Amino acid sequence: MIQVDIDSFRQTVWDYYGQHGRDLPWRIINDNKQLFAYHVLLSEFMLQQTQVNRVIPKYQAWLERFPTITDVATADLAEVLTYWNGLGYNRRARYVQNACQAVITDYAGQVPDDIVVLQKLQGIGHNTAAAIITYAYNRSEVFIETNIRTVFIYHFFPDQDKVSDNELVPLLEQTLDKEDPRQWYWALMDYGSYLKKEHGNASVRSKHHTKQSSFVGSKRQIRGQVIKYLIAGEKTSEELAELCCDDRLPGILEDLVGEQLILKTGVGYRLPTA
Numbered sequence: 001m002i003q004v005d006i007d008s009f010r011q012t013v014w015d016y017y018g019q020h021g022r023d024l025p026w027r028i029i030n031d032n033k034q035l036f037a038y039h040v041l042l043s044e045f046m047l048q049q050t051q052v053n054r055v056i057p058k059y060q061a062w063l064e065r066f067p068t069i070t071d072v073a074t075a076d077l078a079e080v081l082t083y084w085n086g087l088g089y090n091r092r093a094r095y096v097q098n099a100c101q102a103v104i105t106d107y108a109g110q111v112p113d114d115i116v117v118l119q120k121l122q123g124i125g126h127n128t129a130a131a132i133i134t135y136a137y138n139r140s141e142v143f144i145e146t147n148i149r150t151v152f153i154y155h156f157f158p159d160q161d162k163v164s165d166n167e168l169v170p171l172l173e174q175t176l177d178k179e180d181p182r183q184w185y186w187a188l189m190d191y192g193s194y195l196k197k198e199h200g201n202a203s204v205r206s207k208h209h210t211k212q213s214s215f216v217g218s219k220r221q222i223r224g225q226v227i228k229y230l231i232a233g234e235k236t237s238e239e240l241a242e243l244c245c246d247d248r249l250p251g252i253l254e255d256l257v258g259e260q261l262i263l264k265t266g267v268g269y270r271l272p273t274a
Contacts (some may be wrong), residue, residue: 001156001167009177016194017187022136024052026135027186037111037136038069038100044135045096045126050087052193058087069109072100078271081261088220090227091259095123110225114139118202131185140181142172147192148185149203154195162207221248226256227271236268 026043030036042062055150062083066072072080077097084093103111110132111132112118118129121149130143144165152171156165195202203209215221220246229235229243241249254268256262262269 001160002158006124006175010177011192013151013184013187016191017183020190020194021186022052022190022193027054033136034110035068037132038119039063040132040136041099041111042096044131045092045099045123046087048092048128049089051185054087058084069100069103069111072097073104076271076273076274077261078231081227085224085228085231088215088224090224090261092123094259094261095121098122099124111136113139115141134181134185138180138182140178142169142176143185144168144172145202146203147189147196148172149206149208150192150195150201151188153205154202157205161205163205164207219248219252220254223256224246226262226269227254230262230271233269234265234268236249238268240250240269 026039027062028039030039043055043059046059046062064077065079065083075097077094080093081090084090084096087093097126102121103109107117112121113133113136115126115129115133118124118132121125124132127143127145130141131145133139134141134143149163149165149168152162152168153163156171157167225244225250229240235243237253240253246252253262253264257264257269260272263272
């Protein structure tokens with residue numbers, strides 16, 4: 001690690017954000033704290049392993065159909081999957097609905113503001129929980145994701161490989177703006193996105209970096225195809241086999257049934273309804 005002037009570093013991040021900060025829909029702060037927390041929760045699920053430009057139209061369409069947590073919690077999973085279609089990793093749609101249902105039944109309709117409690121919700125780990133609390137409630141929590149890794153590795157570890165998150169955490173704590181952590185993390189995210197485009201993805205030098213496997217021909221692609229075909233209506237095994245043309249289909253169908261993303265019927269398969 002090289003020594004970097006912390007004040008200068010923070011000024012660099014703030015200066016970039018002041019001139020080039022992104023106007024993203026989930027950053028529109030709503031006076032209704034409960035509603036804004038829902039928007040943050042939704043965006044954090046959608047942004048997992050999915051690029052911002054793909055998320056924006058899906059996020060906007062989702063909120064037109066499901067403007068409140070209750071709307072998500074009470075909807076058919078089939079419809080939830082329909083509005084998720086195109087984002088990939090469809091189990092995240094179920095996680096969103098499960099989280100919304102838990103918020104209604106267990107937390108009086110309010111997205112929890114406690115990291116430990118949030119992590120009890122399916123699909124939420126420490127970093128996602130800390131991000132939700134930071135953005136929804138403007139509370140200073142430390143979390144790391146790929147853009148943040150890019151910023152800190154680029155500035156503090158320019159010649160080092162296999163950089164551990166444990167090396168980054170003290171720097172995050174030292175630089176964190178505790179008066180406005182929400183804006184600070186937005187600034188880090190936008191600056192990190194810029195660095196990736198202009199100087200390459202420094203986060204590949206992280207000890208925790210894993211290269212995502214190719215989507216084309218993957219089981220993820222077939223899973224997505226199955227959901228897409230079932231959105232149009234129930235299908236027999238033979239119809240799905242003809243549409244997907246993949247020897248892995250029986251195992252994929254079994255997995256999807258086990259995850260309760262699809263249902264097996266006497267005729268074939270369909271998406272769940274209430």
